[in-house]
Amino acid sequence: MSFSVTTWNINSVRLRLPIVEQFIVREKPDILCLQEIKCRAEEFPLEPLQKMGYEHIILHGQKGYHGVAILSKVPLTEDHRQDYCGVGDARHISAIFERGSRRIRIHNFYVPAGGDEPDRSVNPKFGHKLDFVEEMKALKASTPGVSSILVGDLNIAPLEHDVWSHKQMLKIVSHTPVETEGLTDVMEKGGWLDLMRQHVPASEKLYTWWSYRAKDWEAADRGRRLDHIWSSPDLGPFLEKIEVLKEARGWNRPSDHVPVTATFRF
């Protein structure tokens, strides 16, 4: 039995509905996790997406900012929406579904970007990001009888080859040591597997995001791996492939992030 899950920071689901539809027609993942939907729950384009086969949709929305959604072809029950840092942001939602004989919990995250200055004493947004990551360290991949998948825009590129220049990025928010070590701690304390790096060696460049500010994003290729797919160790052996759909960065009115899909064969 095959099963696929996609994560995609869509940067406004209402504005980008045409490319979400384009992606669905092409890839048809079983579950599609979106971040930065940038709308309230009642503004989410439920009907067109349900008509395309995603009958089960749960979402944590917010007016204008953040917001995460899980769209599924298979029945899904909402598990939890954690208010990280207690600030009322819509940055997490989790759900449970069944696939064959397995029960799987899926977490969808949008971690704060953290602003420009990597110093919490002058930039509270950086402090918020570090506190958010600290709180994620409590999240366990393995709970009795339930496997886990964690996806989302984690806004941290943890490895050297997750950025175009490790040396030039060390003081840039998303790749500072305090962030990359923090995210590594979240993975190690929680017992999570980095599925993208299980499939693509750590020595190879791997990006999921290219800035809007480059004159020619493709020629410059100054990308970062900010989007991630993790799982509990029991699912690792069943990973069949990882696809980073780089061409979506060149679609009409693109998001600055591209979809990443993990396919399992159980």
Add this chain to the structure above:
DNA sequence: ATGGTGGCATCGCCA
């Protein structure tokens, strides 16, 4: 060389 672009709560803030 310290901007550049894009979205929305739109003329400021966030990414």
